[in-house]
Amino acid sequence: MSEHDNHIVCIGAVYIDTILTVPHYPIEDEKLRAKKLIKRRGGNTANTLEVLQQLNSYAGGQNAEYSKLHLCSVLPDKESAAKHFIQQSLPGVNIDGSAVFREGAKEAASSYILQNEQNLSRTIISINQLPEMTTEEFGERVLQMARSHVGPKWEQMWFHFEGRIPDFTAQCVRFLRDEFPECRISVECEKPERTGMVEVARMADVVFYSKLWATKWGFEDARSFLQAQLSDARDGAVLCCTWGAEGAAAVEKSGVNIRWAEVKGWQQEQEQSQVVDTIGAGDTFIAGMLYALNDMQDGWDLRSQINFANELAGRKVRQEGFGGLGRQMMTRIKS
Secondary structure (H helix, E strand, O other): OOOOOOEEEEEOOOEEEEEEEEOOOOOOOOOOOOOEEEEEEEOHHHHHHHHHHHHHHHHHOOOOOOOEEEEEOEEEOOOOHHHHHHHHOOOOEEOOOOOEEEOOOOOOEEEEEEEEOOOOOEEEEEEOOOOOOOHHHHHHHHHHHHHHOOOOOHHHEEEEEOOOOHHHHHHHHHHHHHHOOOOEEEEEEOOOOOOOHHHHHHHOOEEEEOHHHHHHOOOOOHHHHHHHHHHHOOOOOEEEEEOHHHOEEEEEEEOOEEEEEEEOOOOOOOOOOOOOOOOOHHHHHHHHHHHHHHHOOOOOOHHHHHHHHHHHHHHHOOOOOOOOHHHHHHHHHHO
């Protein structure tokens, strides 16, 4: 096996999103005609994998030097149309060997999103009738992946958790720490009501915090928030916090040494471009950081890594969906 044979396993829910762009947010009982309809696969970790796959593809095709990608999620029956729709949306991502399929289920988890054209606010209504993954099922999938890849080096296995169910996430992270201590783990702390993620963050190698999470805890900027988290972070951890149009900050804790990196919100040169679609901006930032941490280690310091992720997310919000992001970034890097 190549020394660059990295694997990134993303754990989280996958949704099929129906996005309706409306001229204004409707009041109760109002009949309103939508201006646009888009149907696409969603879900935080699946979005991250879509962007990661693009970065891999434009950086070097199927070259073994780039991380192999896996989706660990609960999906409907293997023969269902919803499962095939999801699989087709993630070319280059291993699903059959890492997902949990619910036999007989025909529908995936779904979200219906009203996007207000006036201010780009989003109202999301979700439904998920698939039984959640158990820790036993997660453990089985990890062991299955280990067997199928002929004993990968566990220091080259990266597990990224969406963190939508704190108790489940904590149990899975403890399992990995106990059974495979060499692997690396990242978690997303997005929604502050999921207070159990505080414990999980203490066990992770990389933590992605949202602005919503930080402000809910009473902080007014990314740096002061991250500073307050350092005492609980494990040694060697990297903590990131995005702050919307104002940019992002990251800090690396290495013993007594603390390394900071801060970037302003990305703008295209000599052009005041408009924000078009913010759905998945945080997922795109995470993809950028995972790519930088796994595949661009040589010559890239923390500032280079967060700058890459910040620009990637900045490009994403200026277009609908994720198409072409990998090409844009790799064209710029190679030029």
